[in-house]
Amino acid sequence: MDQPIATDAHAEIRAEVAKLCARFPGAYWRRLDRERAYPTEFVQALTEAGYLAALVPEEYGGAGLPLSAAAAILETIHAEGCNGAACHAQMYIMGTILRHGSPQQKQQYLSKIATGELRLQAFGVTEPTSGTDTTSLRTFAKRDGDRYVVNGQKVWTSRAEHSDLMLLLARTTPRDQVKRRTDGLSTFIVDMRASVGNGMTIRPLRTMMNHNSTEIFFDNLSVPAGNLVGEEGKGFRYILDGMNAERLLISAECIGDARWFLKKATDYARDRVVFGRPIGQNQGIQFPLARAYAQMRAAELMIREGCAKFEAGLTPGEEANMAKLLGADASWAAAEACLQTHGGFGFAEEYDVERKFRETRLYQVAPISTNLILSYIAEHVLGLPRSY
Numbered sequence: 001m002d003q004p005i006a007t008d009a010h011a012e013i014r015a016e017v018a019k020l021c022a023r024f025p026g027a028y029w030r031r032l033d034r035e036r037a038y039p040t041e042f043v044q045a046l047t048e049a050g051y052l053a054a055l056v057p058e059e060y061g062g063a064g065l066p067l068s069a070a071a072a073i074l075e076t077i078h079a080e081g082c083n084g085a086a087c088h089a090q091m092y093i094m095g096t097i098l099r100h101g102s103p104q105q106k107q108q109y110l111s112k113i114a115t116g117e118l119r120l121q122a123f124g125v126t127e128p129t130s131g132t133d134t135t136s137l138r139t140f141a142k143r144d145g146d147r148y149v150v151n152g153q154k155v156w157t158s159r160a161e162h163s164d165l166m167l168l169l170a171r172t173t174p175r176d177q178v179k180r181r182t183d184g185l186s187t188f189i190v191d192m193r194a195s196v197g198n199g200m201t202i203r204p205l206r207t208m209m210n211h212n213s214t215e216i217f218f219d220n221l222s223v224p225a226g227n228l229v230g231e232e233g234k235g236f237r238y239i240l241d242g243m244n245a246e247r248l249l250i251s252a253e254c255i256g257d258a259r260w261f262l263k264k265a266t267d268y269a270r271d272r273v274v275f276g277r278p279i280g281q282n283q284g285i286q287f288p289l290a291r292a293y294a295q296m297r298a299a300e301l302m303i304r305e306g307c308a309k310f311e312a313g314l315t316p317g318e319e320a321n322m323a324k325l326l327g328a329d330a331s332w333a334a335a336e337a338c339l340q341t342h343g344g345f346g347f348a349e350e351y352d353v354e355r356k357f358r359e360t361r362l363y364q365v366a367p368i369s370t371n372l373i374l375s376y377i378a379e380h381v382l383g384l385p386r387s388y
């Protein structure tokens, strides 16, 4: 089950990432979970090994690897019991600068992101009042000479306290003055080091798992006009452009989680003897694990299909959304089966099952909730009327 398949083009990367992860065992993550602390050493190790710059082109000092390689990195991190949520955003956020940034922005930021000098971990999209309805967001950036003045609030901005830069989506033209509600939104690179205390306030949000998420308040924050990415008013499209890559990568994390749960559960089910026989001999234990494995493999194929399309320059909207749906369902099915297989011990911290169980639940909600993916498939794939 745990052997990489023969045709895996990234077997070497997986082996190297697994070696790195072995330096960060369950005890490391349990301590962070208790303290709600950030895995600084883990992120540093990934940065030094160049994994977080996997998708940055070589001309900016990155590895210039294909999306499938980045997926293999994140999958392995999760399959080894670690958590890529501490740093995965850097992999896909930088794509917005790469695709839509000016040559100067690319030079200025991408090369420093590649060396680890700058961390681009914060992605400010979600707001408390708009939720999934992104185009209703209220944070406003008003042009004032050679700067923008930003006012508003974001919520669930993860890793903000551990990032130097934030990619911010804000409205630059009021919604009632644009033809389409997707117009009039703009994307900015915000230097958080200069902003905190000067119009930006970050407040940590405690959650059911250790995710280092925050809410951010903007009170007349000044952002240089040169930090606008691409054209004013087209920011929503730029963010959408990056979503397929994001969904495929997050789905790869789900596959990693599913692998971890299935290995943990099957090892335990073989060893644990109750009524004079291993519990894994009971079909009541076997079947949920077998089903979760099949779900995981199906999701894995969808990721591969999505990555292949992406790497061929096509738009894998259908595949990326289905991969995220199938991946999140597979990891959740595996988590549930693993916890049940462990009986009472599934609730004990030292087994790591309850921690991973809490962590993997998130994928049903973020970065996009399952309902919204189903709506996407219904509308854009099946041609049904838009429901919202």
Ligand SMILES: Cc1cc2nc3c(=O)[nH]c(=O)nc-3n(C[C@H](O)[C@H](O)[C@H](O)COP(=O)(O)OP(=O)(O)OC[C@H]3O[C@@H](n4cnc5c(N)ncnc54)[C@H](O)[C@@H]3O)c2cc1C
Binding pocket: 122, 123, 124, 125, 126, 130, 131, 132, 133, 155, 156, 157, 158, 159, 207, 211, 213, 362, 365, 366, 367, 368, 369, 370, 371, 372, 375, 387, 388
């Ligand atoms: C731990 C964590 C980390 C996050 N990190 C980030 C981050 O770094 N940056 C960022 O910008 N955001 C982040 N998010 C936000 C995340 O993307 C949103 O929580 C998610 O998109 C759902 O939005 P919402 O919470 O506002 O839910 P709502 O939009 O309020 O939805 C609530 C529920 O209603 C359902 N629903 C809403 N509309 C419909 C509809 N039309 N049809 C059917 N069902 C519907 C949703 O599926 C959901 O189940 C994070 C969230 C969490 C919990």
